[in-house]
Amino acid sequence: MSPAALDLRRLDLDPATVRQARSLARAAGKPIVRLARTHSTVSVERAVLRLAGLSGADADGIPWVNRLVDEVRSQTGLEHGVALPVWDALRRSGDGDLTALAQRAATGGVELRVPEGKEADRARTASTRAVGRGIATIDRRRTERERMVAKVGDAPRQPWIYLIVATGDIYEDIPQAQAAAREGADVIAVIRSTGQSLLDYVPEGATREGYAGTYATQENFRLMREALDDVSRELGRYVRLTNYASGLCMPEIATLAGLERLDMMLNDSMYGILFRDINPVRTFVDQRFSRQVHARAGIIINTGEDNYLTTADAVDEAHTVTVSQLLNEYFAKEAGLEDWQLGLGHAFEINPDLPDSFRLELAHAMLARELFPKAPLKWMPPTKHMTGDVFRGYLLDGFFNLVGALTGQGILLVGMMTEAVVTPFLSDRDLALQNVRYVLDAAGALHEDFRPPPGGFIQRRAHQVLEEAVDLLGRITAEPGKAPLLEAIGDGTFGLMKRPADKGKGADGVVVQDKDYWNPATEILEGRA
Amino acid sequence: MTGRGKCSAQGPVVRPYGDTTGDGMVQVSFTLPVPHDKRAEGAALQLAAKMGLDPAMLVHAKAMGPDFTFFVVYGSVTHLVDLTAVQVIEREYPLLSAKDVNAAIKKTLRRKLVVIGACIGTDAHTVGIDAILNIKGFAGEKGLEYYREVKVVNLGAQVLVPELVAHARAEKADAVLVSQVVTQRDAHLTNTKEMSAAFRESYPAGATPLLVVGGPRFDEHATAELGVDRIFGRGTTPGEVASYLVHALTTRPRAA
Numbered sequence: 104m105s106p107a108a109l110d111l112r113r114l115d116l117d118p119a120t121v122r123q124a125r126s127l128a129r130a131a132g133k134p135i136v137r138l139a140r141t142h143s144t145v146s147v148e149r150a151v152l153r154l155a156g157l158s159g160a161d162a163d164g165i166p167w168v169n170r171l172v173d174e175v176r177s178q179t180g181l182e183h184g185v186a187l188p189v190w191d192a193l194r195r196s197g198d199g200d201l202t203a204l205a206q207r208a209a210t211g212g213v214e215l216r217v218p219e220g221k222e223a224d225r226a227r228t229a230s231t232r233a234v235g236r237g238i239a240t241i242d243r244r245r246t247e248r249e250r251m252v253a254k255v256g257d258a259p260r261q262p263w264i265y266l267i268v269a270t271g272d273i274y275e276d277i278p279q280a281q282a283a284a285r286e287g288a289d290v291i292a293v294i295r296s297t298g299q300s301l302l303d304y305v306p307e308g309a310t311r312e313g314y315a316g317t318y319a320t321q322e323n324f325r326l327m328r329e330a331l332d333d334v335s336r337e338l339g340r341y342v343r344l345t346n347y348a349s350g351l352c353m354p355e356i357a358t359l360a361g362l363e364r365l366d367m368m369l370n371d372s373m374y375g376i377l378f379r380d381i382n383p384v385r386t387f388v389d390q391r392f393s394r395q396v397h398a399r400a401g402i403i404i405n406t407g408e409d410n411y412l413t414t415a416d417a418v419d420e421a422h423t424v425t426v427s428q429l430l431n432e433y434f435a436k437e438a439g440l441e442d443w444q445l446g447l448g449h450a451f452e453i454n455p456d457l458p459d460s461f462r463l464e465l466a467h468a469m470l471a472r473e474l475f476p477k478a479p480l481k482w483m484p485p486t487k488h489m490t491g492d493v494f495r496g497y498l499l500d501g502f503f504n505l506v507g508a509l510t511g512q513g514i515l516l517v518g519m520m521t522e523a524v525v526t527p528f529l530s531d532r533d534l535a536l537q538n539v540r541y542v543l544d545a546a547g548a549l550h551e552d553f554r555p556p557p558g559g560f561i562q563r564r565a566h567q568v569l570e571e572a573v574d575l576l577g578r579i580t581a582e583p584g585k586a587p588l589l590e591a592i593g594d595g596t597f598g599l600m601k602r603p604a605d606k607g608k609g610a611d612g613v614v615v616q617d618k619d620y621w622n623p624a625t626e627i628l629e630g631r632a
Numbered sequence: 633m634t635g636r637g638k639c640s641a642q643g644p645v646v647r648p649y650g651d652t653t654g655d656g657m658v659q660v661s662f663t664l665p666v667p668h669d670k671r672a673e674g675a676a677l678q679l680a681a682k683m684g685l686d687p688a689m690l691v692h693a694k695a696m697g698p699d700f701t702f703f704v705v706y707g708s709v710t711h712l713v714d715l716t717a718v719q720v721i722e723r724e725y726p727l728l729s730a731k732d733v734n735a736a737i738k739k740t741l742r743r744k745l746v747v748i749g750a751c752i753g754t755d756a757h758t759v760g761i762d763a764i765l766n767i768k769g770f771a772g773e774k775g776l777e778y779y780r781e782v783k784v785v786n787l788g789a790q791v792l793v794p795e796l797v798a799h800a801r802a803e804k805a806d807a808v809l810v811s812q813v814v815t816q817r818d819a820h821l822t823n824t825k826e827m828s829a830a831f832r833e834s835y836p837a838g839a840t841p842l843l844v845v846g847g848p849r850f851d852e853h854a855t856a857e858l859g860v861d862r863i864f865g866r867g868t869t870p871g872e873v874a875s876y877l878v879h880a881l882t883t884r885p886r887a888a
Binding site: 282285286298301314315379413487524526528529530533 | 662697754
């Protein structure tokens with residue numbers, strides 16, 4: 104159902120409080136954006152090279168983009184960006200072959216410098232032209248998607264049914280993904296190999312060895328998208344493909360996703376910081392660039408608010424979800440994403456033994472729906488209270504689906520009764536899809552009849568969570584320093600995790616931009632070139 | 633420690649209970665890689681018979697795509713369970729209240745008991761370790777952070793083994809708690825062995841901290857094989873862990 108079909112004022116939220124929440128999120132986010140505009144990272148610079156067509160890896164599997172960025176860094180520093188020294192060296196080398204340059208540079212055979220004056224102008228022009236070709240490919244992919252959706256048809260209804268495959272082997276994933284699509288999945292997510300978010304490079308090629316998931320590589324993206332195109336034509340509906348940008352290589356993975364026509368990406372503004380201990384500045388700089396690429400590629404982002412509830416109490420900490428959604432919304436829009444691209448996350452994680460747990464879930468989900476009426480919210484199934492009692496888990500998933508139907512969710516991640524037990528069996532997936540279909544068929548339009556009474560439990564709870572969110576945002580923005588949000592993250596405001604701005608993985612990959620910093624991708628994405 | 637299970641009221645031999653004593657009724661579900669037809673249903677009954685279900689009733693069969701069929705089978709299982717032959721790990725220590733745990737530590741250690749916790753390897757599931765360590769706790773019991781005489785250092789997820797050993801040394805840890813949820817390719821076993829070997833290597837013999845692992849899919853008997861002092865399974869509460877730590881550290885004071 105389109106959110107527009109919903110009566111969006113079922114909770115009677117105070118418009119002034121909603122405005123206050125948004126303006127506090129903006130106040131918290133603005134200094135972070137300033138930070139992102141004045142810094143760069145190794146991954147942003149590598150993404151620039153990827154957009155210019157540099158791919159492949161050396162004999163040890165280290166991507167050429169890493170080798171070249173490292174070489175630039177050691178010779179000239181990264182403060183000027185990678186484009187000026189690289190395109191200056193390309194011009195001087197005469198052959199204009201980026202891969203050949205990277206290979207020569209890796210053996211120390213290229214003298215890199217920061218060009219000045221006319222030579223700098225030439226490097227800027229040439230790099231803009233090269234990166235522009237990559238962005239043009241992303242634009243073509245976006246058009247291709249739009250044409251294909253128009254031609255073969257779109258998912259039959261919302262919420263889109265989102266299923267995960269994860270074998271570690273792309274060639275096993277493909278038949279599983281096609282089977283899942285035939286069984287009714289509208290979106291296929293290929294879970295990444297567990298440690299990938301902490302790798303400071305993107306592996307190359309088709310991979311068959313993953314750990315609890317399959318590596319995100321350009322070739323794996325291409326293979327899976329091609330397989331889903333086949334099944335989309337067979338089924339007469341466009342089956343979307345999702346992967347994960349979050350981690351140390353957000354800008355590059357976002358770029359590869361755009362080049363290979365992925366349709367959705369997990370991209371959260373703070374997940375890497377809080378849950379992966381990635382340096383906060385690195386994360387925010389990478390996040391902004393990656394979201395600019397997603398915006399251009401027409402990719403829908405999925406944010407990771409479900410994680411807050413799996414590590415903290417889903418009732419006490421419900422407002423942290425709202426705060427994170429508001430921050431994710433601010434950062435996303437600042438980066439150029441539109442409402443339809445905001446798959447803001449939330450999850451069904453309240454302890455089912457708690458009285459009124461279902462009513463609380465409903466209140467929280469309705470709050471998200473009403474705060475973000477045009478966003479395709481991403482609704483995540485129970486995991487924390489899936490105990491191994493698969494029968495009870497199946498019932499819980501049914502209630503989860505019911506909340507999804509009642510609140511007009513855009514994307515529904517299908518819950519598995521084997522959550523926390525085993526990798527789902529074929530039959531578990533089938534049963535899970537039956538559960539979803541039953542609930543959507545039986546109660547998909549129930550939202551038309553359902554309006555919580557004014558001043559009743561659900562309305563009161565939603566108001567309370569919103570007020571708590573406003574309080575928390577108020578505390579964040581009241582922190583001292585130039586970037587209060589960084590202070591808040593540093594002193595453990597989100598969950599119990601303290602993440603100081605100068606600590607965390609990947610901190611050494613951050614540089615402050617020099618005044619002559621040049622990034623042709625940002626120039627194009629921000630409409631200046 | 634292994635012990636003999638107690639016999640139930642009806643004697644040492646029992647059968648599954650459906651709705652009548654001794655009826656032996658069980659329910660199983662499974663999938664066979666065959667298209668759904670008469671032959672598939674026969675195949676399901678054959679499997680049920682080999683599993684010891686006699687008589688078996690095929691109550692549900694459903695095609696899942698062209699190549700697979702899902703079955704639900706009810707039946708009376710012919711196997712008997714001999715309770716005298718059941719081996720379990722009985723709790724060899726008394727369950728103490730938080731107050732008693734604190735008192736015992738004060739009396740015997742005369743300092744705080746230091747516990748380091750982590751999820752090691754690429755495992756990012758901190759649910760288990762957090763349930764035991766965070767003040768929030770689990771199953772209505774507060775976590776170890778709540779214990780006045782326990783100092784908790786929770787390193788969080790994806791901690792590298794050398795990092796864990798270094799922290800344990802720096803903090804002079806009495807006990808190291810490691811949680812492992814991810815079990816693909818037996819990662820939980822590999823990681824645990826790597827962890828215990830690293831501790832044995834970097835500490836003098838007999839001076840390693842108490843090594844404790846927990847996770848839903850461990851075999852609680854496998855302590856020797858994994859090189860750890862204790863394995864906790866699903867449903868373990870912080871109070872059990874605290875009581876165990878006090879028991880192990882106060883009754884067997886360790887070198888160093």
